[in-house]
Amino acid sequence: MxxxxxxSFEAPDGSEHLLGSMQRIDFPMRRRPVTEEVDYxxxxxxxxxxxxxxxxxxxGFRVLGIEAGPFWDTERDWVSDEAGSHQLYWEDLRxxxxxxxxxxxxxxxxxxxxxxxxxxxxxxxxxxxxxFEVYTRDGVGADWPISYSDLKPYYELLEREMPVAGPAYYPxxxxxxxxxxxxxxxxxxxxxxxxxxxxxxxxxxxxxxxILSGSRADRPHCIYRGFCIQGCKVGAKASTLITHVPxxxxxxxxxRDRCMVSRIEYxxxxxxxxxxxxxxREGREHFQRAKSxxxxxxxxxxxxxxxxxxxxxxxxxxANSSGVLGRYLMAQAGSVILGRFENLVRMYKAxxxxxxxEEFYETDPRRDFARGFAVQTVATLPIAFGxxxxxxxxxxxxxxxxxxxxxxxxxxxxxxxxxxxxxxNRVTLAKEKDQFGLPVAxxxxxxxxNDRKLMRFGTxxxxxxxxxxxxxxxxxxxxYAHLVGGARMGSxxxxxxxxxFGRSHDIANLFVCDGSILPTQGSANPGLTIQALAARTGxxxxxxxxxxxxxxxxxxxAPPVRHDLSPPDTFTGGVPHYSGATAxx
Ligand SMILES: Cc1cc2nc3c(=O)[nH]c(=O)nc-3n(C[C@H](O)[C@H](O)[C@H](O)COP(=O)(O)OP(=O)(O)OC[C@H]3O[C@@H](n4cnc5c(N)ncnc54)[C@H](O)[C@@H]3O)c2cc1C
Ligand code: SF4
Numbered sequence: 217m218x219x220x221x222x223x224s225f226e227a228p229d230g231s232e233h234l235l236g237s238m239q240r241i242d243f244p245m246r247r248r249p250v251t252e253e254v255d256y257x258x259x260x261x262x263x264x265x266x267x268x269x270x271x272x273x274x275x276g277f278r279v280l281g282i283e284a285g286p287f288w289d290t291e292r293d294w295v296s297d298e299a300g301s302h303q304l305y306w307e308d309l310r311x312x313x314x315x316x317x318x319x320x321x322x323x324x325x326x327x328x329x330x331x332x333x334x335x336x337x338x339x340x341x342x343x344x345x346x347x348f349e350v351y352t353r354d355g356v357g358a359d360w361p362i363s364y365s366d367l368k369p370y371y372e373l374l375e376r377e378m379p380v381a382g383p384a385y386y387p388x389x390x391x392x393x394x395x396x397x398x399x400x401x402x403x404x405x406x407x408x409x410x411x412x413x414x415x416x417x418x419x420x421x422x423x424x425x426x427i428l429s430g431s432r433a434d435r436p437h438c439i440y441r442g443f444c445i446q447g448c449k450v451g452a453k454a455s456t457l458i459t460h461v462p463x464x465x466x467x468x469x470x471x472r473d474r475c476m477v478s479r480i481e482y483x484x485x486x487x488x489x490x491x492x493x494x495x496x497r498e499g500r501e502h503f504q505r506a507k508s509x510x511x512x513x514x515x516x517x518x519x520x521x522x523x524x525x526x527x528x529x530x531x532x533x534x535a536n537s538s539g540v541l542g543r544y545l546m547a548q549a550g551s552v553i554l555g556r557f558e559n560l561v562r563m564y565k566a567x568x569x570x571x572x573x574e575e576f577y578e579t580d581p582r583r584d585f586a587r588g589f590a591v592q593t594v595a596t597l598p599i600a601f602g603x604x605x606x607x608x609x610x611x612x613x614x615x616x617x618x619x620x621x622x623x624x625x626x627x628x629x630x631x632x633x634x635x636x637x638x639x640x641n642r643v644t645l646a647k648e649k650d651q652f653g654l655p656v657a658x659x660x661x662x663x664x665x666n667d668r669k670l671m672r673f674g675t676x677x678x679x680x681x682x683x684x685x686x687x688x689x690x691x692x693x694x695x696y697a698h699l700v701g702g703a704r705m706g707s708x709x710x711x712x713x714x715x716x717f718g719r720s721h722d723i724a725n726l727f728v729c730d731g732s733i734l735p736t737q738g739s740a741n742p743g744l745t746i747q748a749l750a751a752r753t754g755x756x757x758x759x760x761x762x763x764x765x766x767x768x769x770x771x772x773x774a775p776p777v778r779h780d781l782s783p784p785d786t787f788t789g790g791v792p793h794y795s796g797a798t799a800x801x
Contacts, residue, residue, distance in 0.1 A: 245465050250502050254278045255765065256757075257492055257506035259477045259521065262331015263743055264730040264750040265512030266456025266464070267374075271754030273469035274781045280470045280504065282494055284517075285328030287473040288457060294447045298597045301446035304328065304335045308656070310516065311646040315662040318547055318696055325514040325699075329473060330457030332514065333743060334447045337569040338426040338454060339592060340380045340744040342371045344389035346578055347738035354579050354586040356666065357636045358544075358735040361707045361716040364390060369777040370748035375424075377786050378454035379432065380744075382423030388574035389740075398422025399429050399438065402566020404595040407557065407627040411685030412573055412591075419573045426454035426744075427567050433785035442564040442597065453567070456747075463783040472496070476652055480509055480525040480534055480726070487529075487768065489726045495652050507765035508725040508757075510718075511703075512750075515545060518732040519643040519702040520657040535720040541713050542643040544704050546737045547661065549633030549671045550697030552594055552604055553678040554626055555687025561627045568595040576677060577739055585669035589633035590739045591678050596628050604628070608691035629682060631674045632697065634739045635667045643702050661696075700731040700742050716772060717756040718749070724768040729753045754781070 248254065256272050258265045261281040272279040285306075288294065295301060306327040310320040318324075326332040345364035350357035368390065374380075375395055382394030399422040401409065412419035422429070427444070431437045438452040451458055465471070474497035481490045481503065491505040511518050519542040525534040533541045572592040579586050596604060598620060605611040605619045646658035663671070675692055682690045706712025709721035714733055720726040731746045752775075757764060759775035 246468050246470050248278070248280065248470055250504065253491075253505035253507065254280045255507050256280070256510055257282060257504055258510045258512055259492060260284070260331060260511070260513040260517070260730065261329045261456070261461065261471055262326060262512060262514065262730065263333040263456060264746050265510075266330060266333065266460045267747045267750040268510060268512065268729050268754050269469050269471075270460035270464040270467070270783065271751060271781050272757065273464040273467035275754075275758040278468075279464075280472065280506070282475045282477050282492065282504070283329050283471055283473045284476045285326070285473065287329045287471060288334065288447070290447065290449055290451070290457075294449045296441065296443050296446065296449060298446060298599045301335070304447055306514070306517070308650050309648060310656055311648060311658040312661070313658060314641070314660040318659055318661045318699070320516075320659060323695070323697065325516065329461060329471060330455040333455040334457055335445050336455075336743055337444050337567070337594075338743070339569040339572065339741040340375070340378065340424045340426045341572070341574065341590070341740040342389055342392075343367075343738045343740050343745050344577060347736055347740075350587065350736045356586045358704070358706070360735050361705055366774065367745070367748050367752065370751045371744065373751060373777070373779065373782060374744055374748050377782050378426035378459055379428070379786075380424050380426050381429040382425065383420055386420060386424065387418060388577060394424055396429050399425065399427065399567065399570050402440065402563070402570060402595070403561035404563045404593045404627045404629075405566060405571035407555070407561060407685040407687075408571045408573075408591070408593055408629060408681065411681035411683070414684040415681060417573055417575045417681065419571060421571050423570065425567060425569045427569075428452045438567060440566050442566060442568065442595065444567050444569065460783055477521060478524070478652060478654055480511070480521065482525070482527050482530065482534060482723070484527075484529040487723060489723055508727065510727040510729050512728075512730040514730055515699040515702045515732040516643055516657045516659060518728055518730055520645065522703065523643070523645050524654055530722070535713060535722040535726055537722050538710055538713060540704065540711060542702055543639045543641070544637035544701045544735070545641045545643055545659065545661070545699065546635055546637050546701040546734070547696035548698045548737060548739065549589065549631055549635055549667070549674060551631045551671065551675050551678070551692050551694050552596070553629045553631065553675065553682055553690065553692045554604060554608060555682035555685065556622070556625050556689040557627060557687055558625070560624050562624050563595040563627055564597055566595065568593060574739070576674070583673060585666045585673065587634040587636070587666075587670065588739055589631055589670060589674040591681060592630045592632055594628045594630035598623050601626065601628070604693045607693040627682070627685070627687065629678050630697070631671070631678045632739050632741065633670050633674045634737060635670075636664065637701055637704070637736055638662075638664055698737070698742050700734040700737050703728045703732040704735045705733040706735060715770075718753045719770065724770055725764055727753065727757075
C-alpha cells in the first residue's frame with residue numbers, strides 16, 4: 217500500500233499525503249461532489265473519529281470525515297522543536313470558569329487529522345473492571361451501561377492495531393500482557409523505578425505505551441528523542457493519522473480538512489438529522505447531506521456543537537431532552553512532581569511515557585476518599601520545565617535561567633487522579649464568538665471534597681516516591697489532564713445523552729463517538745478506551761446495516777467483534793511475544 221520514501225523530500229501535490237518521514241499513501245483520496253449524500257458523516261477525525269472512519273470505510277459505507285484542522289504532512293509541517301509545535305493544538309477561543317478553572321489550549325484537544333492522538337504521550341493502560349461500576353462498588357460517580365468484559369476484546373484489538381509495547385505481565389485491573397516488548401528505560405523511568413522499589417511499590421517498566429519498541433511493517437522503531445508530545449516525526453508513536461487513516465483512505469473514505477462544522481441539521485417531521493453545515497477553508501458555507509451523523513469532536517467541542525445546533529423541538533441543544541448535555545465534564549488530577557538529583561537524569565532522552573504504577577488505583581477503605589490514582593513518568597522538555605519552575609518555585613529572571621541550566625538534573629512524575637463526575641462541571645455556550653461567528657464553549661470546573669482529598673493524598677505519595685528515589689529537592693505544579701465526559705452514555709435517557717453504543721437517546725440516526733461519552737474516567741489515560749469504544753461503535757453500526765438509515769427503531773444487541781476489519785499488518789510483523797491468553801495472577 218505504501219512505498220518507502222527514500223529519504224529525499226519533495227512537497228506533495230494536493231492529492232498526496234506524506235505520513236511519516238519514510239511513508240506516503242501512493243494513491244489519491246476519493247473526492248465526492250459536495251452535493252452527493254453520504255451514508256455517514258463524521259465530525260472530527262481525531263482519536264475516535266479516525267478509528268471509526270476506518271471501520272466504516274472497510275465495511276463499504278460511503279463515509280466522509282470533516283475535520284476543522286489540517287491534514288498533516290508530517291515531513292513538511294512538524295518540527296523537532298518544542299516552541300514550534302503549537303499548531304497541533306486547538307487554541308481557538310474558549311472561556312474557562314468555576315472555582316478551579318481548567319487551563320484550556322495546549323493541554324487539551326488537538327486540531328488536525330489525528331486529533332489529540334497526534335500530540336498525546338501515548339500511555340495506553342486499560343481501564344480497570346471497577347471503573348465500569350463505580351457507583352455500585354463505591355456509591356459515588358456513575359455506572360457504565362457496559363462492563364469491562366464488553367470492552368475487553370476491543371482493548372485487545374486496539375493494542376495490536378496501534379500496537380502497544382509493554383511488559384509480558386501487567387498486574388493491575390484485569391492482568392494481561394502486551395503484543396510488543398517493553399522499551400528500555402530512560403533517566404526519568406529509572407528514578408520512578410528506584411523510588412517505587414525502595415518503597416515496595418510495584419511498577420511497570422517500558423510501557424504500556426503505543427510506541428514501537430521494534431520496527432513493524434513500514435514503521436520504524438522509537439529513537440528515544442523525546443518529542444512525542446510535539447507529534448512524532450519519526451512515525452514510531454501511534455496516532456490515528458498513521459495507524460487508521462491511511463487504511464480508511466485506501467478503502468474509499470474521504471476527509472475534508474480545514475472545514476469547521478457549524479451545525480447539525482434536523483428535520484422535526486421525521487425526528488432525524490439530515491446532515492451538517494460546515495465552513496470550508498475559503499470561508500464558504502456548505503450543507504453536506506448524510507443518512508447519519510456521528511459527532512467525534514472531543515469533550516468540549518462535541519457538547520458545544522450539539523448546543524449550537526439547538527432548533528425547533530430541541531430548544532436547549534440537539535439531543536438534549538435530558539438536560540444532561542454538557543454536564544459531568546471531567547478532568548483528571550494531573551499534578552507534576554519534580555525532583556532534583558545529584559546525578560544527571562537527562563529527562564528528554566526517552567518518550568515521556570515509559571513507566572508507571574497503578575498500585576493506588578482502587579478505592580482503599582483506609583483512606584478518607586473514594587477511588588484512586590496512578591503515578592507516571594512525564595519527562596517535560598525545557599520550555600515546559602521552565603514554566604513548571606515558575607509555577608512551582610516562583611522562579612523568574614536570573615533565578616529561572618539558573619534552574620533551566622540545571623535542567624539535566626531534574627526528573628518529573630505525573631499524578632493521574634480520578635476526579636468524579638459532577639453535574640455542575642459542564643460546557644455551556646459563552647456570549648463570545650469565534651472566527652466563524654459561532655458561540656464558543658464556556659467550561660465550568662470546580663473540585664469537590666472527594667477530589668481535593670484524593671489530590672492531596674496522591675501528591676504526597678508521589679513526592680514520597682520522588683524522595684525515595686534520592687531527590688534532594690521536590691516541588692510540584694498543580695494541573696489537570698485529559699478532559700472527558702459532557703455527553704455521557706447510560707441506560708436511562710433521563711440521565712444520559714447516548715446509549716451503550718453512542719447512539720443518541722433522542723434521535724435514532726445521531727451518534728456521539730469520542731471521549732465525551734465516558735460516564736467516569738478512572739485513573740488510566742483515556743485514549744485507548746476512547747479508541748476501543750470507537751471500534752465497538754463501528755461494529756454496532758456495521759451490524760445494524762441499512763436499518764440506521766431507514767428506521768427509528770433500535771436494538772441494543774451487542775454485535776460480534778470484527779477482527780477482519782483491522783488495518784493491514786495488525787497481526788503480522790514486529791516481535792510480538794504475547795499469544796493472546798490472559799496471564800493469571
Ligand atoms: C499533552 C497531552 C498528552 C496526552 N497524553 C495522553 C496519553 O499519554 N495517553 C492517553 O490515553 N491520552 C493522552 N492524552 C489525551 C488524549 O489525547 C485525548 O483523550 C484523546 O485524543 C481524545 O480523543 P477524542 O476522539 O475525544 O478527541 P480528539 O482526538 O481531540 O479529536 C477531536 C477532533 O475533532 C475535531 N473537531 C472538533 N470540533 C469540530 C468541528 N466543529 N468541525 C470539524 N472538526 C471538529 C478536532 O479538530 C479534532 O481533530 C493527552 C492529551 C494531551 C493534551
Ligand atoms: S521518543 Fe520515540 S515515539 Fe517519541 S517522538 Fe521520539 S521517536 Fe517518536
